[in-house]
Amino acid sequence: MDRVETGRAAPVALRIPSQRNRIMRNLFIGLVMAAGFCAPAAALAQDSAEFAGFKVGVSADYRWLKGDADTPDLKDRLKDRESGFGFRGHVGYDIPIGERLVLGAEGGLSKGGESLSLGNKLGRRTLDPELSWDVSARLGMAVSSDFMIYGRAGYAWQRVKDRTEINSPAKTIEDTRTEGGLLYGAGVETRLNSNLLVRLEYDRAEFGDNLSSQKLQVGVSLGF
Secondary structure, eight states: OOOOOOSOOOOOOOOOOHHHHHHHHHHHHHHHHHHHHHGGGTTSOOSGGGGOEEEEEEEEEEEEEEEEEEEGGGTEEEEEEEEEEEEEEEEEEEEEETTTEEEEEEEEEEEEOOOEEEEETTEEEEEEEEEEEEEEEEEEEEEETTEEEEEEEEEEEEEEEEEEEETTTTEEEEEEEEEEEEEEEEEEEEESSSSEEEEEEEEEEEOSTTEEEEEEEEEEEEEO
8 A cells, every 4th residue: 555654855955046036135125225316306297196005916927837856765865847818916105206216015815837857767846836925016107107117026935835746665755845935027017097007017026945947928917
């Protein structure tokens, strides 16, 4: 009879790209510094005011998940890249900074994408993406009263279910954990009317255990 064991999967090698992390740290600091330099001009007439206020919205996306993890139980490496559809809900708040700049904070919750897998004669390992969530700051420039371009930097977390099935002796090792890492991206947003906005955005997140994701998303927001 097959035997099922639960516990943490074998440890995987951790290679976090320090150069990319330094770049994103400097970008995030730059966003904060830009807001500080521009704050005294906030009382001027501005296109940026059209994008200010509280927002809630949803997005549909196509996402890519990439993993590279040592798998001692199967004497191999899980090295895979898969893509699939997903969705995300978000809430945020933006304030005008001067005539053109917009500074905001946003939080999101999302799900989607396909599993990563490794299979050989010794067994099979799968990494299933579950819920992910993020917090970020964004700095935008209002090109006009109804069109803005922006950059985003923050932190994201990805919940992952890790399952390894070993053929001999038959057993299953399961582990569910949360990986966190830097999030960055850029997008454009346009106002359709006084309350409805549409965005197109590209995001990338670098998690631990050599796990990363990319998303191209289209979303709508209601402004208040």
